[in-house]
Amino acid sequence: LLLLVTFAFTGLLAPIDNALMDARFRLIKRAPTNTLVLVEIDPQSIRDESRWPWPRDRYATAVENLQNANARLIAFDVDFSSLSDAEGDAAFAQALERRPGEVILPVFWQWSSSNSKDRALLKTPPNEKFLNDAVIASVTLTAEKNGIVRQGWRAVADGETYRTAIAGVLAGIPADLHDTFYIDYSIDSSAIERLSFRDLLSGDFPVDLVAGKNVLIGATALELGDEFAAPVIGVTPGVMLHALSYESLVQNRALTRTHPFIALVVGGMMLIWLTHNAKGKRIGPLLATHGILLIVLLAGPLAVQSVAPISIDVGAMLVAQGLSILFVAGALLHHRAQQIIRHRSA
Numbered sequence: 001l002l003l004l005v006t007f008a009f010t011g012l013l014a015p016i017d018n019a020l021m022d023a024r025f026r027l028i029k030r031a032p033t034n035t036l037v038l039v040e041i042d043p044q045s046i047r048d049e050s051r052w053p054w055p056r057d058r059y060a061t062a063v064e065n066l067q068n069a070n071a072r073l074i075a076f077d078v079d080f081s082s083l084s085d086a087e088g089d090a091a092f093a094q095a096l097e098r099r100p101g102e103v104i105l106p107v108f109w110q111w112s113s114s115n116s117k118d119r120a121l122l123k124t125p126p127n128e129k130f131l132n133d134a135v136i137a138s139v140t141l142t143a144e145k146n147g148i149v150r151q152g153w154r155a156v157a158d159g160e161t162y163r164t165a166i167a168g169v170l171a172g173i174p175a176d177l178h179d180t181f182y183i184d185y186s187i188d189s190s191a192i193e194r195l196s197f198r199d200l201l202s203g204d205f206p207v208d209l210v211a212g213k214n215v216l217i218g219a220t221a222l223e224l225g226d227e228f229a230a231p232v233i234g235v236t237p238g239v240m241l242h243a244l245s246y247e248s249l250v251q252n253r254a255l256t257r258t259h260p261f262i263a264l265v266v267g268g269m270m271l272i273w274l275t276h277n278a279k280g281k282r283i284g285p286l287l288a289t290h291g292i293l294l295i296v297l298l299a300g301p302l303a304v305q306s307v308a309p310i311s312i313d314v315g316a317m318l319v320a321q322g323l324s325i326l327f328v329a330g331a332l333l334h335h336r337a338q339q340i341i342r343h344r345s346a
Contacts, residue, residue, distance in 0.1 A: 004268060004316065004319060007316070008316055013260070018150075020298075021311050024302050026232060037193045037216070038243050039218075041219040055084055055087075056088035056089050057092065059095070060091040063096070064095055065200055065201070073169070073170055075103075075170055075215065076103070076106060076217050077219070077226075078217065079106070083129065093129055097133045103135070105126040106136075107136050107139070138155070138165045152165065154254075162176070167243075167248075181255060181256065187247045187251070218242070254309055256311070257313055263315065267317045270317055274320075278328040290325060297314045297317055
């Protein structure tokens, strides 16, 4: 029991629970809702323009083409905190003004320094020239200690209020829901509809591809460096994580995980019961008991997660079962040794 508690409080159970959650993502397959189109700033789109950052009139043309195609909402995962050339900035501001509230611009927070002693959290909003007619949403992503992004945000604290995340705005989530959630990586990211920014700019795309849908624009080219590590799909652009966050919200698949204390208590009870129940039993019934229990611990959370947005952590229970097997095996070996000694003595 002390060993089980030590595993829990030193974080040694977390990799087991994460691995089991990822395995369930691979086994459960979900299709996207087909209500979101991802516009990719891909390598070919970058090569079409000889300079980066792009002049803002390119984004103005993209907004106009999407609005003419009756896109519902247009969200940018692109930094607009600074100004470009005056002509391009004016064109983009006019595009925002044409239909106020239909374009979402990003705000993000970052550390001022890598030195943990004197660093501060800096807010980077869009330039004030673009604030009047656009909706502002957070594009902050938070990675775990191992660098993997598992959670998305509904809203992020912004002073005394909360700023809805870009996925939340697209999904219609109010800002008073400001907790995090686990992204459902069982949703097939490869099936999300995509459009190259190059084709959007030239107008060479079918209108019904975006009509009545939300559009999310962001970088997918490696040279732009907006890459994150994610479960199941590996290293992926940040805009894809926002797309999966959106799909998790609109499909009611924003996952919650059971409290680790529950798994620890159940694991402790299992450990006591399994060791006590093993007294006087033969190996066959013991193996049957453990086999059935293992199936329940693996198949039960899979069944629950397939029908509800709940991920049940069973790492502590599996470790408890393993410890009980070791304990019982040691007891059986000791009992067998005593039998041999008595036999030889006789």
